[in-house]
Amino acid sequence: MIWLLFLSLLDPRYHTAGEVAYELDSIARDHSNITRLDTIGYSSFDSVPLFALKISDNPLENEDEPEILYIGCHHAEEILGIEICMYMISELTSKYTTDPTINDWVNNREIWFVPLMNPDGHSVVMAPPETTWRDTTWRDNKRDNNNNGFFELAYDGVDLNRNYDFYWTEGGSTDPSSEFYKGPYSFSENETRAIRDLALANNFTFCITYHSARYGLTEVVYFPWDWEGGYSPDFPCIRTIADSISKRIIKDSGIGYYTALPGQGLDGRARNWLYGVCGIFTYCIEVGTTTIPPGWMVDDICQRNLPGAYYLLERVSESGISGCIYDSLTGEPLSAEIIIHSYYDPNLPPRRSDSKYGRFLRMLKPGTYDIEIRKTGYVSVHFNDMQIIEGQMNEFDILMARTGGELPAVIPQKKIKVRPNPSSNYVLIEMDDGMELTSLSVYDVTGRLVKNFQNPDRTMFWQGLDEQNREVAEGIYWLLGKNDDNQTVQKIVLIRSSVNR
Ligand SMILES: [Zn+2]
Structure with missing residues (x-):
């Protein structure tokens, strides 16, 4: 029993x-x-x-x-x-x-x-x-x-x-x-x-x-x-x-x-x-x-x-977009709406950055996206044709300006600095102190490799040339830096100005 x-x-x-x-x-x-x-x-x-x-x-x-x-x-x-x-x-x-x-x-x-x-x-x-x-x-x-x-x-x-x-x-x-x-x-x-x-x-x-x-x-x-x-x-x-x-x-x-x-x-x-x-x-x-x-x-x-x-x-740290949104005048974190235009249903509650850090984090498949950051009382910020690369978290911070104030700005990526940006003839690439890269490459918006830098230094130039030393077209490029435990992406806007030709 x-x-x-x-x-x-x-x-x-x-x-x-x-x-x-x-x-x-x-x-x-x-x-x-x-x-x-x-x-x-x-x-x-x-x-x-x-x-x-x-x-x-x-x-x-x-x-x-x-x-x-x-x-x-x-x-x-x-x-x-x-x-x-x-x-x-x-x-x-x-x-x-x-x-x-x-x-x-x-x-x-x-x-x-x-x-x-x-x-x-x-x-x-x-x-x-x-x-x-x-x-x-x-x-x-x-x-x-x-x-x-x-x-x-x-x-x-x-x-x-x-x-x-x-x-x-x-x-x-x-x-x-x-x-x-x-x-x-x-x-x-x-x-x-x-x-x-x-x-x-x-x-x-x-x-x-x-x-x-x-x-x-x-x-x-x-x-x-x-x-x-x-x-x-x-x-x-x-x-x-x-x-x-x-x-x-x-x-x-x-x-x-x-x-x-x-x-x-x-x-x-x-x-x-x-x-x-x-x-x-x-x-x-x-x-x-x-x-x-x-x-x-x-x-x-x-x-x-x-x-x-x-x-x-x-x-959670792979393909997608992440960053923080701030008020351009006060630096306060903002809870703003992030709209991925192809992944958007206006009938659902808005997807917002958190109010404590202004942090947004959105998972995306590799591809090209139109992204909009929106908040009442602020000038909307648009990113057209943002390229998401397989396995890469695309990190950028955003300053939003109150309507009637200054223009919105994107804070440069912290680990690699690129200037001038937009650039008309050459791009100076500088890495932050302590940043060591094992590879550094430029991709176009379709994800095609344009230029690969061998043994990247702390400071480098990219003259807008591809691997065959041909001038690449005007447009948006992505600079991708990697080392053993980190990767970082920076956007480069290349303008072909007739003054420099
Ligand atoms: Zn069940």
Whole structure:
């Protein structure tokens, strides 16, 4: 009898809510230099704390660093996401001093985890076998839908992944006894409000929400969105990144990789709200081939998922644009709207730089973009045909002038100075003190290599000639400098003035 009871418990490899809390607390105390444990809310029924752990150097400060969020367990029975988050937390903190890659991520990113978003529902799944309200297929939280003061499997609970305020009316069920019940109104649940407030208070570039499907396809990376023939505005870039995540995660079978698919339907799900409202590129990963696999498989599933999760920590500094926006008179950081013209939907909330640093960070595919920086009361700043090179973060700061004031200006890139710029006959290229480059090249706006400088010096001239010493055409060029751990891009505007010919 005792043996039978023991068999029907979930494998002890799976964390209980108490074990999650205990482990987060010990990790936060053992690694207080790089962690901050926050309570971001309390669960809707049992009022237990909803924990978020931030991993970064100077964890108490909101530094000017890219931010990434990982969430586990929207759906109570989809417990693999908790394990992946806890595995990652353990690895990032324990290898911080020994693994240079992890050290770099922790020092230069703000990495957030909400491993167990739905502790109430999770307690239904993890309850001892004799408990009358135990259900290992429970999906929802424990909202008391019929207001009778206690929790019942037949009537209660809200599907947290249908409760977000983005096309909330379109999805889920209005029947409180349905496991897809969307709640009485959007953001009716403490759990979804906690995620909302965390997302609005920070400046996340990426998010992964982990699921493990009981319905539908398994081993899939879903991304926003393909809805009634309409794609999310950043679709081409979001899809490319989803492909890169999925092809880094080996399937349970050991053969092949996860599949990236656009999410169908806009219906109160986390990924669509996080992307649609906050602009966060959010991926919903359906982990594993069964919702709750045997305990011995868990470590292996976590390990196979890590490359997909870690890819985002790298991607955040690759192809895209980044910089800070300031008021040209006061130097104050500005929260301004960044419009990428080919990736723009005027019906979505504006994508803004943050107000603390004026920082913008947008992921882009390699290509040519028209970019506009807009703020009421300021002269808009336009960049036409900005070239994004594979793997390069195009960094530039922007000064915005109040309307009626001086013209806007772009602050020169800090690591390489180019002058005069625009230039009519030669360009003087100077590197900042301490900057050593292993290569320096000029590309045209189509990404074609025009000129490669061998063994670049601190100071050099480019006379507007290509490798065959032919004069290149008037126009915009990109100077790309690289060394072992850095790359920097500077724009050169070349004007062919008749006076100099
Ligand atoms: Zn799910």
